[in-house]
Amino acid sequence: MIEDQLYRETLLEIYRNPTNRGEITKPDLEAKLVNPLCGDEVKLQIKLKRGEIVEKALFSGNGCAISQASAALLAESIQGKKLSSVNKLRGNDILKLIGINPSPSRIGCALLSLEVLMEALKSGSKS
Ligand code: FES
DSSP: OHHHHHHHHHHHHHHHSOSSBSOOSSOSEEEEEEOTTTOOEEEEEEEEETTTEEEEEEEEEEOOHHHHHHHHHHHHHHTTOBHHHHTTOOHHHHHHHHTSOOOGGGHHHHHHHHHHHHHHHHHHHHO
16 A cells, blocks of 8 residues: 555656656657547657667657656656567556556556557558
8 A cells, every 4th residue: 555655656756757758850650649538648759779679769748647657657668678579568567667556447547658659669560
């Protein structure tokens, strides 16, 4: 319980002072999604190195603390990783990353960033 509270405070701190927030001028991959239930949005942009390694990942958007903090943590966690391993990320990985078990009504907030990431990965195959 105390641990959960600590994670919540950490998430709020990340929400207030997010790392990896910004825009990449010419991203190799990008996507933006809106949570249809609340209108919150997350955009993710990725710059690749040698076409296969995430050199830089930045997010932008507006929304609740969970959606924005999870986007910040996800962007941080994929930097330096190969696309082949980024592609294997699943919902449980995001929940581990944010360190809390959101209520069923807030799961979508936590997973919005993962959905955006998967859309961004697909954007690479369109170009
Ligand atoms: Fe909208 Fe969390 S309330 S994403």
